[in-house]
Amino acid sequence: MEGQARPVVDARTGRAGPPTAEELGHGMRFRLTPEQRLLKKTTREFLESEVRHLVKEDKHGHGVFPEAAVKKMQEQGIFGMPIPRKYGGAGMGEVGYCLVAEEVGAVDSSLATILGAHTGIGMAPIWLFGNEDHRERIVRPLAEGTALGAFALTEPTAGSDAARIKTRADRDGDEWVLNGRKIWCSNGDRADYILVMAVSDPTLGAHGGVTAFVVEKDFPGFQVGSIEDKMGIRSSSTAELVFQDCRVPKENVIGKVGEGFIVALTALDGGRASLAAGALGACKELLGRMIDFSRKRRRAGRPIADNQAVQWKLAELAIKIFQNQHIVYDTAQLVDRYYHLIAEGHPVPRALRDEVSRKCAMVKVSASEAAGWAIEQALELFGAAGVRDAWDLERGFRDEIIIEIFEGTNEIQRLIISRDLIKGGNFW
Ligand SMILES: Cc1cc2nc3c(=O)[nH]c(=O)nc-3n(C[C@H](O)[C@H](O)[C@H](O)COP(=O)(O)OP(=O)(O)OC[C@H]3O[C@@H](n4cnc5c(N)ncnc54)[C@H](O)[C@@H]3O)c2cc1C
Numbered sequence: 001m002e003g004q005a006r007p008v009v010d011a012r013t014g015r016a017g018p019p020t021a022e023e024l025g026h027g028m029r030f031r032l033t034p035e036q037r038l039l040k041k042t043t044r045e046f047l048e049s050e051v052r053h054l055v056k057e058d059k060h061g062h063g064v065f066p067e068a069a070v071k072k073m074q075e076q077g078i079f080g081m082p083i084p085r086k087y088g089g090a091g092m093g094e095v096g097y098c099l100v101a102e103e104v105g106a107v108d109s110s111l112a113t114i115l116g117a118h119t120g121i122g123m124a125p126i127w128l129f130g131n132e133d134h135r136e137r138i139v140r141p142l143a144e145g146t147a148l149g150a151f152a153l154t155e156p157t158a159g160s161d162a163a164r165i166k167t168r169a170d171r172d173g174d175e176w177v178l179n180g181r182k183i184w185c186s187n188g189d190r191a192d193y194i195l196v197m198a199v200s201d202p203t204l205g206a207h208g209g210v211t212a213f214v215v216e217k218d219f220p221g222f223q224v225g226s227i228e229d230k231m232g233i234r235s236s237s238t239a240e241l242v243f244q245d246c247r248v249p250k251e252n253v254i255g256k257v258g259e260g261f262i263v264a265l266t267a268l269d270g271g272r273a274s275l276a277a278g279a280l281g282a283c284k285e286l287l288g289r290m291i292d293f294s295r296k297r298r299r300a301g302r303p304i305a306d307n308q309a310v311q312w313k314l315a316e317l318a319i320k321i322f323q324n325q326h327i328v329y330d331t332a333q334l335v336d337r338y339y340h341l342i343a344e345g346h347p348v349p350r351a352l353r354d355e356v357s358r359k360c361a362m363v364k365v366s367a368s369e370a371a372g373w374a375i376e377q378a379l380e381l382f383g384a385a386g387v388r389d390a391w392d393l394e395r396g397f398r399d400e401i402i403i404e405i406f407e408g409t410n411e412i413q414r415l416i417i418s419r420d421l422i423k424g425g426n427f428w
Pocket residue numbers: 117151152153154158159160161183184185186187230233238402405406407408409410411412415
């Protein structure tokens with residue numbers, strides 16, 4: 001009939017008519033699949049009903065590891081998101097993992113740190129570079145949530161300059177013998193399996209001379225040292241690890257001998273994307289609270305939301321969220337493709353590796369600084385109420401600053417970005 005458009009059936013939604021905002025993934029350049037949308041929604045509902053009330057902080061002592069919350073999240077399958085189902089994971093890839101990290105970051109940064117240390121830098125590289133035995137023996141319990149993982153690279157004399165690690169690994173028959181000390185290891189005192197980088201050949205430098213090992217918590221010669229007393233994310237425990245003639249079977253080498261630095265850098269790339277997702281979640285949580293407070297708080301007979309200075313804060317944060325939402329999920333998709341190439345043993349072009357590193361660095365800087373900015377704005381908006389314990393904002397203030405430091409400081413991320421640009425990386 002003239003003038004009347006035929007209803008078009010959308011192949012994805014299976015029905016006629018334009019897709020809803022929900023189906024469009026809230027306007028993201030790529031669309032979340034129905035499964036991803038469902039994952040985000042069910043995770044949020046689960047965290048609100050089962051986990052948020054368990055989150056609290058002990059300001060005295062070293063903070064309290066949130067065992068009950070972690071156990072519930074493990075049982076829910078949250079600790080196995082990116083791992084394929086055939087190895088006990090949820091098979092939701094990096095995008096699924098980031099969606100979950102975003103929701104966890106909205107609830108508590110300590111929980112997001114525990115999840116990130118386990119999933120992004122502890123477990124994922126073992127799946128990516130490990131063989132079938134590693135995937136069955138180590139990745140499966142980690143992904144199924146019956147074991148906890150960690151990642152140990154940083155040492156007293158090697159932080160930003162991680163290539164200078166000194167922990168030694170010497171071959172002795174069918175075993176490697178580890179000697180040295182790691183610091184700042186998130187989950188280090190709780191983990192069943194720790195991915196440890198050590199120097200296997202000091203003559204070769206980081207690329208060629210470092211190997212990745214999985215140390216299991218009951219290996220002789222392995223000991224947990226002191227626990228850090230931190231200003232923020234206090235419920236995530238951060239441990240010193242001591243290796244004194246720690247014997248590791250050769251079967252626990254991940255990837256090839258001498259390729260440990262690539263294992264570590266690859267883990268940190270994906271880790272930075274999920275860390276950015278957690279920071280994005282924190283921004284969204286703060287925006288919700290700021291809108292709510294500015295509507296309810298009345299001064300001179302009017303809600304403070306009537307003031308332009310307040311409106312601008314809300315608008316500015318909404319802009320930052322909009323930007324970060326796009327780049328975080330765009331990057332998560334890229335990491336997904338990259339990780340699958342590695343996991344399936346395909347050659348990875350150098351240009352792709354560089355692009356992933358640069359983009360993961362960019363989203364880490366962007367989202368962590370947005371979260372740092374957001375918490376300052378929230379504190380300012382709430383006035384005296386903001387510094388009260390009850391609102392958790394003062395805790396957020398102590399937590400968010402740390403995201404700018406770990407998994408490589410934001411200064412180092414800026415170096416990664418600019419070095420790639422100067423080298424001629426294909427930016428656009
Ligand atoms: C809460 C928390 C949890 C952590 N969890 C883990 C973990 O699970 N596993 C792990 O291995 N590590 C972990 N870390 C360590 C973290 O990755 C390092 O702290 C981080 O990489 C920085 O190293 P550093 O602290 O030694 O700082 P340094 O390297 O000493 O840097 C000090 C300052 O100098 C700046 N700087 C250094 N070099 C340069 C340069 N070339 N150009 C410009 N500026 C520079 C840095 O940006 C920083 O501002 C954790 C850290 C924290 C705080």
